[in-house]
Amino acid sequence: MTLLRLILEELKAIVADKAIAVTLFGGVLFYALLYPLPYLNQVPTEQALVVVDLDNTSLSRELIRHADASPKIRVARAAGSVAEAQHYIASGDFHGLLVIPAGFKRDLLLGKGATLSYGGDASYFLVYSALVEGLVTAGMDAARSVQLLGMLSRGESFAGASLSLLPMHLNAVPAYNPGLGYTPYVVPGLFLLILHQTLLIGTGILGAGQWRKAGYWQQVSSLELLIGRIAAFGLIYAALGAFYMGWCYHWYGVSVQAGLGDIAAFIVPFYLATAAAGVAASCLFRRRDMPTQVMLLASMPILFVSGFVWPLSLIPEPLVMAAQTIPAVPAIFGMLKLNQLGTGFDGVFSEWLTLWLLALVYLALAWWGLVVRQREVNQLSPPKQG
Structure with missing residues (x-):
């Protein structure tokens, strides 16, 4: 099976699976409207x-x-x-x-x-x-x-x-949140967390549903399956990320300071690390419902340790350090500095390197997990040739 055909098979499996399709497409679109809804009035007045x-x-x-x-x-x-x-x-x-x-x-x-x-x-x-x-x-x-x-x-x-x-008059001009509203403050980090969690859930459901039956995933090597799966989800999330950081940012009045090239260079290792982490996690589950339950329960802790809704100084240092192993945490922190504060790519170089390091670690874990799971599936049902 060629790599292109494998990617097409992965895309067909994603779209044909109702649970994955609802999570990826329905969830991303639904949350784009639901989460900012309580804060559309921006600031409380009168x-x-x-x-x-x-x-x-x-x-x-x-x-x-x-x-x-x-x-x-x-x-x-x-x-x-x-x-x-x-x-x-x-x-x-x-x-x-x-x-x-x-x-x-x-x-x-x-x-x-x-x-x-x-x-x-x-x-x-x-x-x-x-x-x-x-x-x-x-x-x-x-x-x-x-x-x-x-x-x-x-x-x-x-x-x-x-x-x-009044010896001097203060003329305060907000640089990064002109309306001083809650939506431009919370939406950028929250949208990245939504992309992170839905990607983990989607890859988790797809993998967990395949380990007890035979299919095209037996006809390729573990490395080919890993590359094809990440490529398929990457194509989908390139479009979903463009929707969030393009149309949604414009609609909600979010400040955008970075260029398209810098955003793309930063978001690639984030998608790669998250997709690889999802594939690795899918090898731990044997039931399709477990990835959704686990990832949803982890959403709120990740939101707090990411540092944009709760000060990092009030979070225990060991927990802050451990949170750096979650791709969403350095991604949110770095994207806020890059895209909302306009620090330039040099200002997020450490977060960018962290994401690449996480990508390498999770890719290795995902490959090893696929090797083990494919061996178990092949023992139960040897792959058909051709």
């Missing part, structure tokens, strides 16, 4: 706030206006006490609380400290972050207003007092 104003002065009302003017906060209701405000928040219609203490304006004008109390629904981290950011900004604006009045009362000019309060 979060409903309950205000308890125990001071009821012009300054406290100005603070409330500043809070309401923030794009992250909407002052939705006033309450007469903290207990009443807690009742509103418990209803689920409000997410934050601002308490202005009695004597707020008096204490500030006398130069004493005044404490504003903030509260929020911390079960939603992004909502809580938006509330705190908006309230802190409003509080700082109110404090500057009082400081400005104090300076003017001491005879300072308005220009001098303003310059003293």
Whole structure:
């Protein structure tokens, strides 16, 4: 059997197998829509706030206006006490609380400290972050207003007092996530993980289903079968990867800094290492359902140890080192630096070498596993000649 015919046989086996076809094509397309769906609004805005104003002065009302003017906060209701405000928040219609203490304006004008109390629904981290950011900004604006009045009362000019309060103006321009949204942040790494897991599952199901019956995989050597299988899956994932890193990146507004050549050079060892790892893993399974169960259970741990949703400094060092043996981990870290941060290929050279090393190791393991499995199949059912 020629190599081209072997690749065609592998492609036919992949497409004809419903479980593999659904995982590869249906899963990749489905997850492209499902995972980013909760974050399409990018950043939380206009979060409903309950205000308890125990001071009821012009300054406290100005603070409330500043809070309401923030794009992250909407002052939705006033309450007469903290207990009443807690009742509103418990209803689920409000997410934050601002308490202005009695004597707020008096204490500030006398130069004493005044404490504003903030509260929020911390079960939603992004909502809580938006509330705190908006309230802190409003509080700082109110404090500057009082400081400005104090300076003017001491005879300072308005220009001098303003310059003293704001000696410099910060113009922050996000370089890699212009909208400061969650989707452009999480999608690039998550899509690579989806490609990694579906490729492992697909190769695992195909191999696990062949070790108890005869077929074309008996008519070729282990090395030829390995090359043909990786080539077949590589052709499919070249198209799926182009869909993810092309159309999906454009659709979700993901920043793209790298050229096509750099992306292709980096993604090749990732596909090679992942496909080889999947073939090697398939030699461990005798049931077709096991690869899906094992790989899905491993998805969440891989997501965390990859370092883009959870700081690596908070993960035990031995676990971080062990995670480098999973192709998705150096691939995600390197692709984020290359494609989103624009570091250039020199900046991801270590991750690129790691992927090639993993590819060599998993290719050797996959070849050895195929040799063992083919020998078992041939003992049960000798291959037919021709």
